[in-house]
Amino acid sequence: MRTRNKLLHCALALAIGTALSGPFTANAMDASDAPDLITIDSLTNLYGPVEFDHAMHADLADCALCHHHTTGIPAQDPNCLRCHATSGEADTVACADCHTADRFNKDYLESLDDPMLYHVDKPGLKGAYHINCIGCHVEVGAPSGCQDCHVMNDSGQQMFKTGDYAPDPQDHNNGGH
């Protein structure tokens, strides 16, 4: 009875899966599957959220440029291709699901000791965003200053001693050491 139920479930899942993937994008996601605008708010302790225009960026580049092998489109990085040339669409394509926000957490660092794991040097979420975004932005001449993407909020200004918290030049005008 149990096995029969399981089989039924599998068949149902397969049917739905086939129905969802269109005839031309067999086994691969499409940019239209993703929201047009994505709010990135993982650094809101220092900066305002970033409204990321996913639709615009999807027009400019292949999915694989940012999403590696996860969308089912072959990866561009030869390192990824060593294992993922035919691995198909992943369960998730969201950056945060693979790139951990707590990159240097003790438990996470210990989990990297697994000899079967090739992703030992995988950047955390913040690193992944910035390395990917800034790398490309510099290359194509798009804005690449910190505050071109996210404007510093009050606590950010406090940490960077800028804006309302900027040092008074008079205090540091003694010219000595």
Place this chain on the structure above:
Amino acid sequence: MKKTVSRRAFLKGGLAGTVAATTLLNSKSSEAAGSFEGYPEGMGVLVDLTRCVGCRSCEAACNLEQGLPEPAKPFDDYSVFDEIKHGEKRRTDETRYTVVNSYDVPGMEHPLFRKVQCNHCQEPACLTSCFVNAYTKTPEGAVIYNSKVCVGCRTCMVACPFYIPTFKYSSAFDPKIMKCIFCYDTRLKDGLPPACVEACPQEALTFGKRSDMIEAGRQRIKMNPDKYVDHIYGEHEVGGTAWMYLSSAPFDKVGFDTHVPKEPILNSVKDFLSIVPMVLTIWPGLFVGFHLLATRKDAAKKIEEEKKEVKS
């Protein structure tokens, strides 16, 4: 028959005696001081100059975490990269444990940025030069400093091959050495990364076990042989440091001292220094003994003469 001992032979004998005593008494401890490969579980940071964009977030985070004085310019002011003092770029001092400097490398479109802070040597010269043991290399990898025992001699500042320890000259009543301590008190001892690493948006600073950081560095070089210079600065320099660097330009072009020895600074003076305490403790006794032996007959004669004088 009288045997005369020349001054040279006398000194030679003394030296031989000292060396023999040193070897006999000190064989165990000198063996232990042979080489220290570092704590196996020590943490480290891999700094990838190709990733750094010079945002100075690490400087801001350090200032906040360590409660350092207000900077002269905001941390988002990039004119600091043009500052030159005494012909040198910015360096760490009592108000800043870390600075980022910019380097224009010929043939490169963008400048490279190099972060400066304590490299937390495996066998630190500051520690070995300190005669009151104010420095400690913790098993977590940090080189920390205890101001309570420091006498302010500043030998560590001379000993450090990277010019990192600085002196708090501004305080007449609480002068002390100021340097990066790997955020040991507030973070590292609890297994957390230092504040600068956490603040870095580009993950130009990668934190992990030192041995893993070497692996990661090698992997990056292997995967991108055209991008990186085939060298991890700090893997072997001065016997190894906890903070290590990858660069796309030759290291001497981006402010690194490539002439530092590949072994701990201590090794250049260890043999000499191990004899110093022996010389100081054994030689006085030894030579006083020689002197007494050599003058024994004279002294005995003198006493006899004195006795004779008293009798007569």
